Amino acid sequence: MDFTVSDEQREIRAAVADLCAHYPDAYWRGLDKRGEYPDAFVQALTEAGWLGALIPEEYGGAGLGISDAAIVLEEINHSGGNATTAHAQMYIMGTLLRHGSDEQKQRYLPAIASGKLRLQAFGVTEPNSGSDTTRLETKAERRGDHYLINGQKVFISRAQHTDMMLLLARTADYDEAHKTRGLSVFLVDLKGAVSSGQLTIRPLDMMINHHTTQLFIQGLEVPVENLIGEEGAGFGYILNGMNAERILVASEALGDGRWFVERAARYSGDRVVFGRPIGANQGIQFPIAQAHARLEAADLLRFKAAWLFDQNRECGAEANMAKLLASQASWEAANACMDAHGGYGFAAEFDVERKFRETRLLMTAPISNNLVLTYVGQHVLGMPRSY
Numbered sequence: 001m002d003f004t005v006s007d008e009q010r011e012i013r014a015a016v017a018d019l020c021a022h023y024p025d026a027y028w029r030g031l032d033k034r035g036e037y038p039d040a041f042v043q044a045l046t047e048a049g050w051l052g053a054l055i056p057e058e059y060g061g062a063g064l065g066i067s068d069a070a071i072v073l074e075e076i077n078h079s080g081g082n083a084t085t086a087h088a089q090m091y092i093m094g095t096l097l098r099h100g101s102d103e104q105k106q107r108y109l110p111a112i113a114s115g116k117l118r119l120q121a122f123g124v125t126e127p128n129s130g131s132d133t134t135r136l137e138t139k140a141e142r143r144g145d146h147y148l149i150n151g152q153k154v155f156i157s158r159a160q161h162t163d164m165m166l167l168l169a170r171t172a173d174y175d176e177a178h179k180t181r182g183l184s185v186f187l188v189d190l191k192g193a194v195s196s197g198q199l200t201i202r203p204l205d206m207m208i209n210h211h212t213t214q215l216f217i218q219g220l221e222v223p224v225e226n227l228i229g230e231e232g233a234g235f236g237y238i239l240n241g242m243n244a245e246r247i248l249v250a251s252e253a254l255g256d257g258r259w260f261v262e263r264a265a266r267y268s269g270d271r272v273v274f275g276r277p278i279g280a281n282q283g284i285q286f287p288i289a290q291a292h293a294r295l296e297a298a299d300l301l302r303f304k305a306a307w308l309f310d311q312n313r314e315c316g317a318e319a320n321m322a323k324l325l326a327s328q329a330s331w332e333a334a335n336a337c338m339d340a341h342g343g344y345g346f347a348a349e350f351d352v353e354r355k356f357r358e359t360r361l362l363m364t365a366p367i368s369n370n371l372v373l374t375y376v377g378q379h380v381l382g383m384p385r386s387y
């Protein structure tokens, strides 16, 4: 067994850290306060090639593996930033890469890699279906050379900051015997859809600065050539991308967790109360040390999942468990950091409360930890299906 980090991975981490140093806490704090999108940061990330990390070199991307992409996102969150503002492009693109036609790949991937085109929105969740994706109701009906789409989506992030959206819609009625059939994936020109009045975006007021919206789709016409893969097979395509998503989200949680532990250790070493640093008290020190240990354990599982993924081996169990453990470890670190900061943890200028809110999301979205546990129970342990 070899746990050595390669020179290349060390260089990736250092390069991303250098880039992030230009976007310090005050940058993210200001965006959070004003509810703004990190346009400058996303632009810089794209220009440096990091958002195209997983796009193969033949399409103008960096052709890196998921282990490398994981380091990129981890380091962004470790720096105090928030990679969820831009991460979707990395894993949504995989659906296009694996299931798109040659023509679609030639048309979109180089433009995404160069930053000419943003593919940052993923339209799955609906008000009536929630976690039960197979129950989604947005309908796409074939009408000659296009599909006519009607429906509603909720919690769709970055819809106002992207050119394209990957949309999951129903092309056949729900069939209890074949629940996962009848769903299809479309590439939607979101800006065009909005300007033609066929789609309305309504921002949602959320706990974090996540640019999350509700979509009302009214007679949206999507050309047949924008269907990805086969009609009706879309659920499987989305599932294929889930392992990448889980590994990347786990990495963001690990980055957050390391930020919390470092801040907590530093602050509790400096802050003197009752004549000694608060970090000398076990009530402050142990939770920070415990969170660090849990992060290290989750990190190993994350890299195991990433390694399996990069070897094209089955990694569903590891990817899911890495997301579960990393998000829990980060939440534990967030609470230890909050406790160590006392009242200052609640002051925006310390950034702890912002990161605290941001990392909490990773236990709920893009998939809630309960649903991860149902996966482990059913698919890893062979227990009865609970949903």
Ligand SMILES: Cc1cc2nc3c(=O)[nH]c(=O)nc-3n(C[C@H](O)[C@H](O)[C@H](O)COP(=O)(O)OP(=O)(O)OC[C@H]3O[C@@H](n4cnc5c(N)ncnc54)[C@H](O)[C@@H]3O)c2cc1C
Residues within 6 Å of the ligand: 121, 122, 123, 124, 125, 129, 130, 131, 132, 154, 155, 156, 157, 158, 206, 210, 212, 361, 364, 365, 366, 367, 368, 369, 370, 371, 374, 386, 387
């Ligand atoms: C900030 C934010 C950004 C998001 N961005 C996107 C996006 O870009 N695109 C997108 O498509 N979606 C997005 N989502 C949606 C997110 O993926 C869903 O919120 C999440 O999958 C849960 O769905 P729900 O909110 O409808 O919860 P529900 O499905 O209503 O579940 C509520 C609770 O019940 C639990 N539960 C449900 N069924 C079971 C069961 N069988 N066993 C145990 N527990 C169960 C769930 O785990 C959860 O804790 C986002 C959400 C948030 C908050």
